[in-house]
Amino acid sequence: MTPLFTDNGNDIDIADVRKLTDLVKQRYGYDFKDYAMSSFRRRIKRVLELYKLKSVDKLIAILDSNTDFFEEFISEITVNVTEMFRDPTFWKILKEQIIPNILLSHDKISIWHAGCSSGEEVYSMSIVLQEMGILDKARIVATDLDTAIIKKAQSGTYSMKNMDVNRKNYQRYMGVHSLDDYFKEVNGEAVMDKALMQNVSFRRHDLVQGAVFSKFDLVLCRNVMIYFNQTLQNNVLNRLHESLFKYGYLAIGSKESLIWCEIANKFIVVNNEEKIYKKIKD
Amino acid sequence: MNFNLPDNKYKAIVIGGSAGSFQLVTRILATVSKDFALPIFLCLHRLKHVRNGFVEALCIKSNKPVVEPYDKEPIKRGMVYLAPANYHLCIELGNTIALSSEDLVNNSRPAIDHTFETAAYVYKDKLIGILLSGANKDGALGMKKIKEAGGLTVVQSPEDSLINAMPSAAIAATNIDYVMPIDGIIDFLIELDRSYKMANI
Structure with a gap:
């Protein structure tokens, strides 16, 4: 390096x-x-x-x-540093509260990873859904600005060195299996199980200028907007808000906040520690 | 010791530390008065995955509130900001704090170099950088940047440090203004506090 x-x-x-x-x-x-x-x-x-x-x-x-x-x-x-199950408690809340809540009123769940980088978060999500037995009910879209990083995400190939952190995070999340059940070691690299990606579509999308392209029950945009100034954060948040169904959920990074954003009044805080918000107004 | 402290010149203090610095920071926060004027940014090496407990531990003896800021949080006078777990803390233009999840630097996130470098860029000669005990070279480059921007540099003397690698690296990297034991650093902060209060009378 x-x-x-x-x-x-x-x-x-x-x-x-x-x-x-x-x-x-x-x-x-x-x-x-x-x-x-x-x-x-x-x-x-x-x-x-x-x-x-x-x-x-x-x-x-x-x-x-x-x-x-x-x-x-x-x-x-662009910054492409990420981990599987970053903030393990966040993933636990998703599994125990947020996703079950969405499924109370829907048969299916649609999820957007906005700024998916090398895909660690997308695999984390698929593992959560798989362990909940609902992966087949999910439609997942993962987007990034950077075409090369999307290819890497699609290949699901990570250095074994990084898997140490990922394993520890998975254990802290209290997954039901071992993270090793979801990848094979090939030539010193971890290759993720392709079956996890069955309902995932990757596409290039520019959060800064791209138009709203669909609506989702859950949007994850964690530690992406920290690289933007407040003007741009406000613009992007407007687009994320538009991309959510009413009563859909938005997840941002644990040290990001909507407090200073114009759009804050259209959301309520569902979990302040993990920064999960719910859209309550169109 | 006499310190050369031009009236009201400085606008912020950055403090970096690693192994062996926690007690020192606790002492510093118990020393600076409740109405100490300058914002203080603390970048202390910490476990990446432990989000809770650190700021609470620092608050116990502190005269001032210590917070882990959110991204783009406006900087307020007299506040103490602690770099959160697993984020770099940077000073952004427009009087705000920016967090970053970029690569580890010197094996650490938060990295002292990032906090110091961005603070030096924003505050220029109006910044005081203090580097305490620690086990690697993080902060050395940051101290160099503070010095180059005209800021004031203070390093805990290696003999007084529990682990002297960090102070020694900074002393090797640039010409430090004050190399002092922690007692001297405490005196320095008391003097700084007094000079601000005098200037405001």
């Missing part, structure tokens, strides 16, 4: 960030203007170090002339 914070001494200033986001918007249509500056500057710095570029201007020049490079840029600039 590349060291994240090798210091090249160059600080990236806001003017450089603006030049970069303008070029990307104009050339490729993606809008990073309202990403949170503290992490976005760090991501840019990371890209410069990874490709041994001396300045943001060099990066802009490459992006301008080499369209093939753009996919790589997207993969590196």
